[in-house]
Amino acid sequence: MSLFNICSWTCVLVCIACTSGRSLTSSKPQPRSLLDEKNKDHWRIQAQWTLRSKVSVPLKTNVAKNVIFFLGDGMSITTLAATRVYLGRKHGYLGEEVKLSFETFPFTGLSKTYCVDNNVADSACSGTAYLTGVKANSGTVGLSGAVRRGDCEGQRDTTNSVTGLMDWAQQAGKSTGIVTTTRVTHATPAAAYAHSADRKWEADVDMPRHGLRCEDIASQLVRGRVGSSIDVVLGGGRKNFYPTTEKDAQGYFGIRNDGRNLIREWLLRKESLGARPKYVYNKHDLQNIDSTYNSVLGLFSSDHMPYHLEAEEDDPTLSEMTQKAIEILSQNKNGYFLFVEGGRIDTAHHETKARKALDETAELAKAVEAALRLVNIENTLIVVTSDHSHTMTYSGYSKRGTDILGLTNTKYNASDNLPYSTLSYANGPGFKPHEDFKRHNLMLDDMNNLNYTYPSLVPLPRETHGGEDVAVFAKGPWSHLFSGNYEQNYIPHAIAYASCIGPGLTTCKL
Ligand SMILES: *[C@@H]1O[C@H](CO)[C@@H](O)[C@H](O)[C@H]1NC(C)=O
Numbered sequence: 329m330s331l332f333n334i335c336s337w338t339c340v341l342v343c344i345a346c347t348s349g350r351s352l353t354s355s356k357p358q359p360r361s362l363l364d365e366k367n368k369d370h371w372r373i374q375a376q377w378t379l380r381s382k383v384s385v386p387l388k389t390n391v392a393k394n395v396i397f398f399l400g401d402g403m404s405i406t407t408l409a410a411t412r413v414y415l416g417r418k419h420g421y422l423g424e425e426v427k428l429s430f431e432t433f434p435f436t437g438l439s440k441t442y443c444v445d446n447n448v449a450d451s452a453c454s455g456t457a458y459l460t461g462v463k464a465n466s467g468t469v470g471l472s473g474a475v476r477r478g479d480c481e482g483q484r485d486t487t488n489s490v491t492g493l494m495d496w497a498q499q500a501g502k503s504t505g506i507v508t509t510t511r512v513t514h515a516t517p518a519a520a521y522a523h524s525a526d527r528k529w530e531a532d533v534d535m536p537r538h539g540l541r542c543e544d545i546a547s548q549l550v551r552g553r554v555g556s557s558i559d560v561v562l563g564g565g566r567k568n569f570y571p572t573t574e575k576d577a578q579g580y581f582g583i584r585n586d587g588r589n590l591i592r593e594w595l596l597r598k599e600s601l602g603a604r605p606k607y608v609y610n611k612h613d614l615q616n617i618d619s620t621y622n623s624v625l626g627l628f629s630s631d632h633m634p635y636h637l638e639a640e641e642d643d644p645t646l647s648e649m650t651q652k653a654i655e656i657l658s659q660n661k662n663g664y665f666l667f668v669e670g671g672r673i674d675t676a677h678h679e680t681k682a683r684k685a686l687d688e689t690a691e692l693a694k695a696v697e698a699a700l701r702l703v704n705i706e707n708t709l710i711v712v713t714s715d716h717s718h719t720m721t722y723s724g725y726s727k728r729g730t731d732i733l734g735l736t737n738t739k740y741n742a743s744d745n746l747p748y749s750t751l752s753y754a755n756g757p758g759f760k761p762h763e764d765f766k767r768h769n770l771m772l773d774d775m776n777n778l779n780y781t782y783p784s785l786v787p788l789p790r791e792t793h794g795g796e797d798v799a800v801f802a803k804g805p806w807s808h809l810f811s812g813n814y815e816q817n818y819i820p821h822a823i824a825y826a827s828c829i830g831p832g833l834t835t836c837k838l
């Protein structure tokens with residue numbers, strides 16, 4: 329067997345979701361054995377292959393016509409390591425040795441996520457940082473650090489407004505899109521198009537009652553300069569678009585008090601702008617959109633979209649939404665900017681439901697893989713990162729290939745002679761009340777239940793975010809700009825440089 333053959337075989341083994349278009353479901357499980365790893369040549373060949381792939385690839389310095397920015401909300405580095413094992417075991421590997429689709433990207437970096445006011449970020453201030461290039465205060469979107477959370481006057485003063493990648497791409501004549509598994513008005517997607525002193529002001533009913541005259545986020549998506557120019561918006565959150573007097577497709581009433589039906593307004597607005605718009609609310613209709621439409625609003629749930637593990641036939645997956653968005657946006661000969669959020673990794677972590685968090689991370693990895701199959705990587709920059717970490721830890725020392733969602737090797741109980749789980753949280757709802765100052769015996773629990781709340785040390789109704797750096801993965805033109813350790817607000821500046829958009833330095837305008 330030639331060196332090349334051994335190497336490519338090794339790479340298939342270490343990369344179950346790589347760019348070859350090999351689908352996860354069709355991959356033939358390898359025997360789960362450590363036979364190869366016990367051979368020193370296995371490691372030498374694998375490392376040489378990695379080295380070869382790095383030294384032989386020239387830096388790409390052409391313009392990125394298209395950009396796809398993937399964001400795993402709350403996707404900490406620990407989450408990535410645990411998801412590899414979760415996904416790998418599912419496909420018949422030991423798990424630890426595999427890579428998620430984007431972990432094969434040639435350049436990685438670390439981003440510092442703290443906000444102007446708090447040491448640990450929330451999705452609003454960090455969204456503002458990585459989408460507009462300006463760090464902000466917690467709870468605020470699209471506003472500078474001069475505006476405190478809840479300061480409506482500060483929001484109304486337009487000198488405090490900041491815009492970024494969406495705006496810059498639109499001004500450069502590119503198409504733009506947002507895909508998310510949360511409400512499309514939730515903090516992360518809102519940071520792409522809105523200016524709100526409080527991330528909670530998603531609909532008019534969310535505004536404080538004492539006469540504050542600030543525009544809610546859903547309204548800004550339909551009427552705002554940047555919001556109304558977005559060509560593709562796919563996600564959840566229908567309730568924020570309907571009045572309390574109207575039911576949506578699933579029979580849920582809207583929550584708006586101002587009587588407005590924003591979906592109707594969106595369609596009229598798009599038509600007046602000369603677009604060919606389409607509104608859809610289920611997977612079937614999404615998949616049947618053809619190229620006669622160049623503008624799509626898809627709202628697939630009244631609230632957040634369901635977790636992938638709980639989704640039904642009619643719910644599109646993140647991959648399906650991403651594919652359709654790319655198809656529609658690719659019609660523009662000037663290129664596009666697409667923002668894709670795996671938003672439920674974060675909500676699962678807050679509930680310490682680690683199984684759901686890992687599964688949602690696997691879904692994001694699949695969406696990246698789906699995108700890689702559709703785009704030309706020679707002119708498309710793909711960046712994958714997270715907004716902040718969480719408090720989940722990955723403890724030793726289990727045997728290789730052990731269920732990541734189970735207990736560690738019970739040969740090594742803790743000092744109280746009770747077992748402990750591989751994954752646990754520093755805080756959150758998984759705190760199990762102590763009886764007689766003894767720790768709860770986890771062997772009594774059903775850890776296979778997808779709603780199982782993993783143990784936490786400190787009792788809190790919602791587990792908190794974590795403050796350490798998150799990873800950034802990049803592939804395509806100028807992806808080497810994303811290596812190193814930098815502030816989170818550097819990311820959109822580097823994307824703008826690569827794609828020749830925005831007011832700063834670009835590769836077209838030195
Ligand atoms: C670890 O704790 C479990 C639960 O109490 C017990 O069944 C098991 O025997 C213990 N293992 C050892 C090696 O003591």
Ligand SMILES: *[C@@H]1O[C@H](CO)[C@@H](O)[C@H](O)[C@H]1NC(C)=O
Pocket residue numbers: 777778779
């Ligand atoms: C998990 O919890 C959700 C609600 O949060 C519930 O709808 C679902 O039935 C639960 N699933 C299981 C398997 O317990």
Ligand SMILES: [Zn+2]
Pocket residue numbers: 402451674675678793
């Ligand atoms: Zn969160």
